[in-house]
Amino acid sequence: MGGRQAGPCSGRSASCGAARYELAIDFQGLLKSALLARAAGARETVGFAAGQLREPAAGVFYSRRIKADASGHVVRKNLSMVEVLGGRVRAAASPLRATESSVPGQARACLQLDAAGRFAVINPGAGWPNKHGPPTGSAPSRRICEPATGCRRS
Helix, strand or coil: CCCCCCCCCCCHHHHHHHCCCCEEECCCCCHHHHHHHHHCCCCEEEEECHHHCCCHHHHHHCCEEECCCCCCCHHHHHHHHHHHCCCCCCCCCCCCCCCCCCHHHHHHHHHCCCCCCCCCCCCCCCCCHHHCCCHHHHHHHHHHHHHHHCCCCC
16 A cells, blocks of 8 residues: 555564663654654654653654753763763864865855955755755745845845
8 A cells, every 4th residue: 555665663673672772862853753762762862852752752753851051062062972972082073174166255245245245045945855944934934134234135
């Protein structure tokens, strides 16, 4: 019946539960990830505290909730949970670095801005397809960005 086969949980929860894990950690804070962490059959299922979950209902699947350091990047948040659980964490560094590009100059020329002219590019079609929204969805971002940055709409 239907064109889809059973989902990722089918057949796996029995094998996960048989492994007898000590700990399952949900770094996503979503219902699906929390359910899978719980289905693993670990002695303890850990996730973020209520205010730090992307989907608050996920918390019902945790046996322990941790208030993580949410003051910076999501990597810092995740590493702080590992620290609370007793893991040793070394400093995280990004391998990304700025590279020279002609794109900002081309955008300034297109917008008729001088070299000091500020601009922002909002691309509502970027990212994963499930995060795409209608072009009108970027209007609130423009209303916030324009006064804060001095950029004008083009």
